[in-house]
Amino acid sequence: MKAVIPAAGRGTRLRPLTDDRPKALVDVAGRPLLSHGLDRLADLGVSEFVLVVGYRKEAVIDHYGDAFADVPITYVHQREPKGLADAVLRAESEVDDDFLVFNGDNVMTGDLGGVVERQQIEGVDATLVVDDVTRDEAAETGVFVTDDDGRLDAVVEKPDDPPSTRVLTGLFGFDPEIFHACHLVQPTDRGEYELTDAVDLFLRADRRVETVSFDGQRVNVNTPADRERAAQLLDQS
Numbered sequence: 001m002k003a004v005i006p007a008a009g010r011g012t013r014l015r016p017l018t019d020d021r022p023k024a025l026v027d028v029a030g031r032p033l034l035s036h037g038l039d040r041l042a043d044l045g046v047s048e049f050v051l052v053v054g055y056r057k058e059a060v061i062d063h064y065g066d067a068f069a070d071v072p073i074t075y076v077h078q079r080e081p082k083g084l085a086d087a088v089l090r091a092e093s094e095v096d097d098d099f100l101v102f103n104g105d106n107v108m109t110g111d112l113g114g115v116v117e118r119q120q121i122e123g124v125d126a127t128l129v130v131d132d133v134t135r136d137e138a139a140e141t142g143v144f145v146t147d148d149d150g151r152l153d154a155v156v157e158k159p160d161d162p163p164s165t166r167v168l169t170g171l172f173g174f175d176p177e178i179f180h181a182c183h184l185v186q187p188t189d190r191g192e193y194e195l196t197d198a199v200d201l202f203l204r205a206d207r208r209v210e211t212v213s214f215d216g217q218r219v220n221v222n223t224p225a226d227r228e229r230a231a232q233l234l235d236q237s
Helices: 033-043 057-064 084-089 113-119 178-184 195-204 224-236
Strands: 002-006 048-053 071-077 099-102 106-108 126-132 142-146 152-157 166-174 209-213 218-220
Touching (some): 002 084, 033 099, 057 071, 084 195, 099 113, 113 166, 126 195, 152 195, 166 195, 178 195
Parallel strands (some): 002 048, 048 071, 126 209
Antiparallel strands (some): 126 166, 142 152, 142 166
16 A cells, blocks of 8 residues: 655744755654654555655655665655645556555654554545544644534534544545545635545545544644654654
8 A cells, every 4th residue: 555645845834944954854853754754654564655745855855765664755746835635636646546645744653553454444435543632723623523423424624613623633544536536626715725625525425434543642743842742752652
């Protein structure tokens, strides 16, 4: 199973650390931020990394070359930061089977193997790794809503008034049909194409979307404070 890793961000909230390097190469606990995610994916036995690069892409390509931990790397280019759905679409020509998507600025501990196992079940179209957070945290990311029977009903991106505190973690499994959904996504007011909107289209098309509860700890590194928290998490693991 291949893994698509969006890693094209500028990391503006991490300045001045990103003044001379892309966000993916910002040091976290003595190693580039992206390397921690690649380690976790290599542990899952992925067959290939598809890195979506953009800002200062040459630095990422020069650093990682053709492989990481003996897993081959293919690079695709996202010219402008237009959201995760757009980033995933950059990898469409490189993927022809079920695959993972891992947000490249995540640092995660714990067992991640459940997403691979669930996505490999016949008939599963998408697998979302989900976590319980505070309401303030829920307002900053994608939350999912269940119906009266407890089934996944919708995904809402960055709600002002979160309808739940169950959120997406930035790790997904997808059938290649997700690319079609990404093509149908409409831009937000910010001009971004959200991956959560593509998942919502999957749900409305009665695709089989499963969830796996995350049992570890994670930090989405966006600010210097997040960077410090991620380093502490890695030191403790």
